[in-house]
Structures are given as C-alpha cells and as structure tokens.
Amino acid sequence: MAAARVLRPGGCRRPLLLSSASFSSSSSSSAASGGGSAAERGEQPDSAGLGFRPPAHSHSDWIGPPDKHSNLRPIIFYVPPEESALERRLREARQEAQASNQRFWARHNRAFRQEKEEFIYSRLKAKGLEMRDESGQKATLNAEEMAEFYKDFLTKNFKKHLQYNRDWYKRNFRITFLMGQVALVRALRWLRRRKKSVEQ
Amino acid sequence: MSAARRCCLLRALAGFFVWRLRNTGIPQIPCRFVHLHRVANDRLITFQYFNFLKRMLQQLDQEKKVVYKISPVSPVHQSWSETSSRNELREVKSAAETEDSVIPVGGESREDRRWKEMKVQLDDLPGILARLSKIKLTALVVSTASAGFAMAPVPFELTCFLFTSLGTGLASCAANSINQFFEVPFDSNMNRTKNRPLVRGQISPLLAVCFAASCGIPGIALLTLGVNSLTGALGAFNIFLYTCCYTPLKRMSIANTWVGAVVGAIPPIMGWTAATGSLDAGALLLGGILYSWQFPHFNALSWGLREEYSRGGYCMMSVTHPGLCRRVALHHCFALIGLSTVAPVLDITTWTFPIISLPINLYISYLGFRFYRDADRSSSRKLFFCSLWHLPMLLLVMFTCKKSVLEKEDKGDLRGGSHEMALEIRLP
Numbered sequence: 001m002a003a004a005r006v007l008r009p010g011g012c013r014r015p016l017l018l019s020s021a022s023f024s025s026s027s028s029s030s031a032a033s034g035g036g037s038a039a040e041r042g043e044q045p046d047s048a049g050l051g052f053r054p055p056a057h058s059h060s061d062w063i064g065p066p067d068k069h070s071n072l073r074p075i076i077f078y079v080p081p082e083e084s085a086l087e088r089r090l091r092e093a094r095q096e097a098q099a100s101n102q103r104f105w106a107r108h109n110r111a112f113r114q115e116k117e118e119f120i121y122s123r124l125k126a127k128g129l130e131m132r133d134e135s136g137q138k139a140t141l142n143a144e145e146m147a148e149f150y151k152d153f154l155t156k157n158f159k160k161h162l163q164y165n166r167d168w169y170k171r172n173f174r175i176t177f178l179m180g181q182v183a184l185v186r187a188l189r190w191l192r193r194r195k196k197s198v199e200q
Numbered sequence: 201m202s203a204a205r206r207c208c209l210l211r212a213l214a215g216f217f218v219w220r221l222r223n224t225g226i227p228q229i230p231c232r233f234v235h236l237h238r239v240a241n242d243r244l245i246t247f248q249y250f251n252f253l254k255r256m257l258q259q260l261d262q263e264k265k266v267v268y269k270i271s272p273v274s275p276v277h278q279s280w281s282e283t284s285s286r287n288e289l290r291e292v293k294s295a296a297e298t299e300d301s302v303i304p305v306g307g308e309s310r311e312d313r314r315w316k317e318m319k320v321q322l323d324d325l326p327g328i329l330a331r332l333s334k335i336k337l338t339a340l341v342v343s344t345a346s347a348g349f350a351m352a353p354v355p356f357e358l359t360c361f362l363f364t365s366l367g368t369g370l371a372s373c374a375a376n377s378i379n380q381f382f383e384v385p386f387d388s389n390m391n392r393t394k395n396r397p398l399v400r401g402q403i404s405p406l407l408a409v410c411f412a413a414s415c416g417i418p419g420i421a422l423l424t425l426g427v428n429s430l431t432g433a434l435g436a437f438n439i440f441l442y443t444c445c446y447t448p449l450k451r452m453s454i455a456n457t458w459v460g461a462v463v464g465a466i467p468p469i470m471g472w473t474a475a476t477g478s479l480d481a482g483a484l485l486l487g488g489i490l491y492s493w494q495f496p497h498f499n500a501l502s503w504g505l506r507e508e509y510s511r512g513g514y515c516m517m518s519v520t521h522p523g524l525c526r527r528v529a530l531h532h533c534f535a536l537i538g539l540s541t542v543a544p545v546l547d548i549t550t551w552t553f554p555i556i557s558l559p560i561n562l563y564i565s566y567l568g569f570r571f572y573r574d575a576d577r578s579s580s581r582k583l584f585f586c587s588l589w590h591l592p593m594l595l596l597v598m599f600t601c602k603k604s605v606l607e608k609e610d611k612g613d614l615r616g617g618s619h620e621m622a623l624e625i626r627l628p
Binding site for chain 1: 311312314315316317318319381382384385388389394399400401404405406409448451452504506507509510511513514515519520522575576577
C-alpha cells in the first residue's frame with residue numbers, strides 16, 4: 001500500500017500519523033482506515049485525521065497549528081515521485097523526531113496539568129476549602145504556595161528532561177546534517193543539468 | 201507563559217547572549233541595552249523597548265489570570281475527558297480553535313487556513329532572519345559594546361568603532377540563531393517564544409545554521425582582522441559560551457545564570473579591547489558592572505516565570521532555590537555601588553561618578569532589599585522595571601563623567617575648567 005502510493009505519479013502526502021505512533025488520540029483510529037481507503041481510491045491520502053489535505057499542486061511540506069497537548073506544530077511531509085534513498089532517510093528521520101517529540105510533550109504537559117490539579121485539590125482540602133467558593137469562582141492558590149509544586153515537579157522530572165535533551169540534540173543534528181547532504185546532492189544535480197543544457 | 205515572555209524581554213536588555221528565561225511567556229531574551237554614543241538613538245530605542253516590554257507585561261497579566269483558572273475536578277482519580285482538559289498555558293483566544301480541531305467537521309476552512317506551506321518567501325526572508333537573530337537583543341548587545349568602546353581612554357577612531365559594532369552585531373546574530381536552532385521544542389511550549397521562525401516552520405533548520413555560519417564567520421573575521429585578535433578571540437569565545445555552555449546548561453543546572461551573566465559582560469569588554477588593544481582593569485570593571493547588573497535583572501524577571509520554567513524543564517534559581525535567587529539579586533545590587541566607587545580609583549571616571557550614580561544605585565538596592573524581604577510578584581516587577589532604566593542611566597552617567605584623555609595628558613590645560621567634560625572626538 002505504501003509502495004503503491006509512493007510510485008503513483010504526482011507524489012503523495014505521507015501523513016505523520018501513518019508511519020509513527022499515534023499523533024493524537026482523537027485521530028489515531030481514523031488515520032489508518034482513511035489512508036488505506038484513499039490509496040485504494042487512487043486519491044491522495046488525507047492527513048490522517050489532522051483534518052487538512054494540502055493542495056495537489058503543492059510540492060512542499062505543510063505545517064499546521066500547534067497541537068492541543070504538546071504545543072508542537074504537525075508537519076505533513078511531501079513525498080516526491082522520484083524520492084531518492086537519501087531523501088527518504090531524511091523524511092523518515094523528521095517524521096520519527098516529530099512523533100517522538102509529540103509523544104514526550106503531550107504526555108509531559110498532561111502530567112503537569114494533572115499533578116497541578118491534584119496539588120491544588122489537596123491543598124484546598126487541607127485548608128478546608130472547596131474547589132469553588134460561595135460565588136462559584138474557582139478557588140486558587142497563591143504564587144508562593146504554587147512555587148512548592150513547581151519546584152517539586154521540576155526536580156521530579158529532571159532525569160526525564162536530561163534524557164530527552166540528549167535525544168533531541170542527537171536527532172536535531174542528524175536531521176540537519178541529512179538536510180545538508182540532500183541540499184548538496186540537489187545543487188550538484190542542478191549544476192550538472194545546467195551544464196548539459198549549456199553544452200546542447 | 202507571560203513570565204517567559206517577560207524574561208525574554210529582560211534578557212534581551214541584559215546584554216550579549218543572555219537567554220535566561222525560556223519557558224515563561226515572556227521572551228527569554230530580555231533585551232537590555234544601553235546606548236551611550238548617540239543619545240537620541242538611545243532614547244528612541246529605550247522608549248520603543250519600554251513600549252514593547254509594557255505590551256508583553258500586559259499579556260503576562262492576562263495570561264496570569266488564565267493560568268490559575270482550573271477546570272473543575274471532582275474526585276482526583278477520575279480521568280478527565282479530553283475535550284474538557286485544556287492547556288491552560290495557551291492563550292484564551294485559541295480555546296475556541298482548539299475545540300474545533302478536535303471535531304473535524306465544523307470550522308474546517310478556518311482550520312485549513314492555519315496550515316501554511318513550508319516554502320521560503322523571499323519577501324518575508326528579511327523579517328524572518330531578523331527574528332531568528334533576535335535583532336533587538338543584538339542591537340542592545342552592540343550598544344553595550346559601543347559603551348565599552350566609548351569608555352576606553354583613547355582617542356576615538358571611527359573606522360575601528362564601526363568595525364567593532366558590525367563584528368559584534370554579526371557575532372550576536374550567529375549566536376542567537378544557533379540558540380533558536382537548539383531550542384525548537386522548548387520554544388514551542390512557552391508563550392513568549394512560540395512565534396519564533398523555526399517553531400512556526402518559516403525557515404528550515406539547515407537555513408538557520410547556514411545563516412548563523414554566514415554571520416558568525418565574517419563577524420569574527422572582521423573583529424580579528426579589522427580590529428584586533430583579542431577582540432576576535434573574545435567574540436568567538438562568547439559565541440561558544442552562549443551556544444555550547446549557556447544554552448544546554450539552562451536545562452541542567454542553575455549555574456547557567458552565572459554563565460549567562462558572563463556572556464552579558466563580555467561585549468563591553470570587547471568594545472574596550474577593540475579601542476585599546478589590551479585587556480586592562482577598566483575593561484574588567486565595565487564587564488563587572490554588566491555582570492552584576494544581570495542578577496537583579498534576571499532574578500526579578502524569573503520570579504514571575506516559575507510555572508513555565510518548571511513545566512519546560514529549565515533549571516532556574518527562582519524555581520529550585522528561591523532564597524538564593526533573592527539573596528544573589530540583593531548582593532549584586534550592592535556590588536554595583538562598590539563597582540561604581542572603584543571606577544575613579546582606576547582612573548576611568550572622575551569622582552563625580554560614584555556621587556552622581558549613588559542615588560540610582562541606592563534605589564535599585566532598596567528595591568532589591570524589598571524583593572529579598574517580600575519575595576512577591578509586585579516587588580519582583582518593581583525591581584525588574586528599575587533594572588531596565590538603571591543600566592542605561594548608569595552607563596550614561598559614566599560616560600559623562602569619563603576622565604578626559606586630554607586632561608590626563610596635560611593636567612595644566614583645563615578646557616572650560618570642567619572635570620566632567622566628555623572626551624573630545626578627534627577625527628583621524
């Protein structure tokens with residue numbers, strides 16, 4: 001299925017979701033089925049539940065609004081009809097990095113929100129207050145009380161962040177290096193073509 | 201969020217390569233700049249900067265209100281539905297849009313419009329590169345370097361000054377671009393930095409690195425060949441310190457604040473060495489003043505950004521060691537008084553400088569003490585805003601109290617009898 005899509009003239013869109021772990025929980029189920037049926041129909045596959053399909057004439061990647069959970073912007077990668085092995089490696093590296101980042105930040109932000117809620121709830125409980133006061137306003141803690149939570153959360157996730165930083169730096173360097181190689185190959189190809197057309 | 205943004209603004213003001221605050225909404229790079237040489241320009245940029253900062257702080261306030269509004273949770277262990285949970289650090293206006301993105305049917309065209317083609321538009325490129333190089337922060341850095349150049353006790357040379365400013369500016373652009381290249385996912389998660397070019401996909405990482413190389417290499421070459429090798433070496437060292445030490449260290453240890461303060465202190469030293477060719481006590485004093493200033497500035501800013509730092513994984517004193525944060529800010533306010541007194545001892549300024557600068561130094565020390573004692577939002581804001589005008593004013597007073605070279609050469613020749621006359625500009 002994937003091969004058929006790649007070989008189809010005019011290229012295709014490789015949605016991020018299909019080659020990586022779930023992008024967002026609400027779109028994962030529709031992704032696979034949407035992609036499959038699109039290929040069978042011979043159309044460009046939908047952007048896997050992201051709700052957007054780039055125009056057919058466009059030959060570049062498309063970047064979307066920030067994700068609700070991870071705040072990262074999803075990219076729909078363009079797959080050219082004659083994609084070389086190097087270009088494929090680059091695209092896959094970028095997709096993998098994006099998926100990994102998405103997973104990390106979505107989980108991390110969700111954990112932060114949840115633990116913050118729990119902290120506020122437990123503190124309010126200890127003070128003998130409810131989550132909402134008499135006027136119906138949500139009860140909050142002041143900055144100094146929250147500071148304890150922030151310090152705790154940062155210390156707890158320190159090792160996780162160190163690991164993520166290492167991964168991110170490695171991926172970033174690798175992707176940029178591959179981009180450089182691809183750009184160089186394309187530039188040489190263009191120069192060779194120009195030389196040929198000048199000779200003719 | 202707003203805190204991060206505010207932090208950014210503050211950082212930009214502080215000096216070269218200061219990227220303290222990342223996560224909170226305020227831009228991490230506070231721009232702190234002091235114009236000494238062209239007073240009119242200084243006032244204009246300071247004024248623009250103040251407006252920019254005010255706007256950011258207003259957004260900070262708005263966001264603060266959003267941050268503490270939590271969605272109701274009855275029992276803690278019940279799982280919450282995806283639709284009800286929101287990222288409270290997002291701006292309120294995007295709330296409606298995020299709901300739309302969960303339901304693909306409605307608002308499709310609006311969602312579609314938010315998707316952008318990742319193709320570089322040549323028309324937009326100058327603006328994109330300006331934002332990539334943090335042009336405002338770079339301008340502030342160049343200002344502090346000019347201040348260092350102006351304070352050096354040598355006759356003023358225009359070409360040398362221009363080379364220094366241009367070289368420092370290019371080096372700063374390079375360092376800022378590399379910093380943004382390293383921090384894409386972190387920037388995405390902070391309000392202040394989420395509209396940066398790499399985060400929005402307006403430019404590819406490869407292009408950012410190429411731009412950084414094409415700014416950094418000519419910049420350092422210009423400083424080394426056009427000015428002197430000491431200044432070039434300092435510039436290269438500062439780029440390295442900022443990109444390879446400060447940026448990764450932000451996520452590893454609170455020591456990043458001290459490294460960042462050194463990064464901010466180096467540009468005036470560069471200005472001085474460009475003028476004199478040597479690293480002497482005057483250069484170190486100017487660097488020391490910038491170094492000490494960074495702490496009340498940054499620590500006050502970071503006080504309001506603790507949530508964003510915590511969520512983003514940034515190791516900052518305000519989160520992990522709040523007492524130390526306030527103590528260090530206060531101590532460095534006192535250090536500014538001390539350094540101002542040392543200036544006439546080193547023959548850089550006349551004795552009127554510590555006397556005239558005492559009121560402003562005492563005022564910032566007083567605000568530093570209030571911040572130390574009260575440890576609340578209002579005292580941190582007061583200290584931060586004071587630091588914004590304190591540095592430009594201090595450097596301006598220093599310049600006007602500069603010991604004239606002519607006077608030093610010929611003590612008997614008193615032009616106008618005034619000891620506070622600024623250095624006469626002698627054209628080559």
